[in-house]
Amino acid sequence: MNSYLLDTIKGKFPGEVLDTHAFRGDETVVIKKEALLKAAAFLRDELGFDFLMDLTAADYLPREPRYELVCHFYSSRHNYRLRLKCPVEGTDPKVASLTSLWAGANWFEREVYDMFGLMFEGHPDLRRILMYDGFEGHPLRKDYPLKKRQPRLAHRD
Amino acid sequence: MGLETVFGHSYLTTRLDEAVNWGRKYSFFQYPFVTACCGMEFMSVWASTYDIARFGAEYPRFSPRQADVLFVVGTVNEKLAPVLKRVYDQMCEPKWVVSFGVCATSGGFYDNYATVQGIDKIIPVDIYIPGCPPRPEAILDALVKLQEKVARESVLDRKYK
Numbered sequence: 560m561n562s563y564l565l566d567t568i569k570g571k572f573p574g575e576v577l578d579t580h581a582f583r584g585d586e587t588v589v590i591k592k593e594a595l596l597k598a599a600a601f602l603r604d605e606l607g608f609d610f611l612m613d614l615t616a617a618d619y620l621p622r623e624p625r626y627e628l629v630c631h632f633y634s635s636r637h638n639y640r641l642r643l644k645c646p647v648e649g650t651d652p653k654v655a656s657l658t659s660l661w662a663g664a665n666w667f668e669r670e671v672y673d674m675f676g677l678m679f680e681g682h683p684d685l686r687r688i689l690m691y692d693g694f695e696g697h698p699l700r701k702d703y704p705l706k707k708r709q710p711r712l713a714h715r716d
Numbered sequence: 717m718g719l720e721t722v723f724g725h726s727y728l729t730t731r732l733d734e735a736v737n738w739g740r741k742y743s744f745f746q747y748p749f750v751t752a753c754c755g756m757e758f759m760s761v762w763a764s765t766y767d768i769a770r771f772g773a774e775y776p777r778f779s780p781r782q783a784d785v786l787f788v789v790g791t792v793n794e795k796l797a798p799v800l801k802r803v804y805d806q807m808c809e810p811k812w813v814v815s816f817g818v819c820a821t822s823g824g825f826y827d828n829y830a831t832v833q834g835i836d837k838i839i840p841v842d843i844y845i846p847g848c849p850p851r852p853e854a855i856l857d858a859l860v861k862l863q864e865k866v867a868r869e870s871v872l873d874r875k876y877k
Contacts, residue, residue: 690830691795698829708829712797714837 562586564641567606572598577646585642592628592645596655599630599643603660608632608641611657614667616647616675620701625649626677630657647677656681674699733870740784740810741863744773747783749803752790754817754849766852771859780806785862786839791819793830797838804839812842812866814858817849824848 564586565579575594580587590598602608613631624646632641647654656679657664668679669688676697679685687694694709719727750758761768768774777783780803792800804813815835818824821844823833835841842865845858 689795703829706827706829708794710794710797710832710837712801712838714832715840716837 564606564639568598568601571601585640587642587644589644589646592647592654595628595643595645596657596660599632599657599660602632602641602643606641607634607636609635611661611663611667612640614657614664614671616671616677618675618699618701620649623649626652626675628654628671628677651678652676653678653680655679656685658682673697676700736871737867737869741866742772744771744785744859744862745775745777745783746773746785746787747778747780747803747807748776748787748789749800750787750789751792751796752817752819754789754819757849757852758787758789758816758855761852761855766856768856768859771856771863773859780804781808783807784811786811786813787816788813788820788835789816791824791826792832792835792838794832795830797832800835801838810869812862813839814843814845814862815841816845816855816858817847819848821846 562579562581565581565588568588569576569579572590572594575591575598576588577591578589588598610633611630612633613629615629617627617629619625619627626647626649628645628647630643632643634640645654652675654677656668658668658679659681665682665684666688668682669685671677672679672682672685673687673689674697690698691711693711696703696707719729748755748758760766762774773785780786784807786804786807788800804811813835815821819826819831820835821841823831827833832838843858843862845854847854850858
């Protein structure tokens with residue numbers, strides 16, 4: 560599979576790219592989480608990816624590393640896209656924040672923290688964004704009980 | 717028959733409940749608590765094709781203190797539940813609640829960590845409307861049913877605070 564983007568990134572970070580694939584043009588790079596920040600900076604400054612479209616995560620329990628951070632980038636100058644993923648370990652999950660590169664990462668990372676409990680190092684204001692104060696746990700984790708509710712008001716009946 | 721025979725056409729005798737309920741059921745001031753897509757159907761009931769004004773309930777009050785009927789239109793989640801309770805508590809007696817659509821009625825297909833499984837977990841409900849979303853006719857049907865329910869009530873029934 561020849562891809563300018565994938566070849567460039569693999570050439571730049573040979574030891575840190577874990578995997579790449581491209582299915583019908585959705586180029587994806589899986590990278591070690593230690594290299595996330597510098598790879599993202601490379602994408603922004605050298606390859607023209609000026610827009611962080613989405614940042615989310617997935618829980619692959621019981622796999623280890625358990626979580627995967629997923630970032631979607633878009634270049635408005637060149638009209639191409641790239642997905643950058645990095646595995647994050649299950650115990651004490653920490654990953655670098657992208658807020659220093661894209662201010663828009665702020666609320667995305669708060670949502671990922673709220674739903675999955677991933678800690679973003681360097682985030683200026685890491686607190687819940689969707690769930691309310693007093694909510695315990697992270698509801699999109701696979702080990703969060705399916706129907707566990709935490710009502711703010713006592714229910715009638 | 718009664719006073720009318722003595723006073724001619726100047727008087728009409730009735731029971732107090734009948735007169736009060738007649739006034740109440742044809743002049744609902746509603747508070748639309750609209751949270752989701754059911755709101756689109758609710759809006760069409762206001763518009764000319766279905767015209768809820770024919771039933772005297774066309775006037776939305778966006779202050780619960782001036783409203784008689786609380787229409788809970790759409791999904792209510794646990795985060796929102798205290799807000800709904802507060803809106804209900806601010807309404808003056810007599811007050812009624814209509815649960816609009818399956819989400820408000822039972823949580824609908826949202827059976828998860830976030831969604832209240834029916835607003836009757838939070839506040840008492842008078843009329844439930846099924847449907848996802850309900851058709852406008854179903855809303856008018858519910859309104860007529862609520863009018864019938866109001867007509868059966870007595871001014872002595874409710875505890876006024």
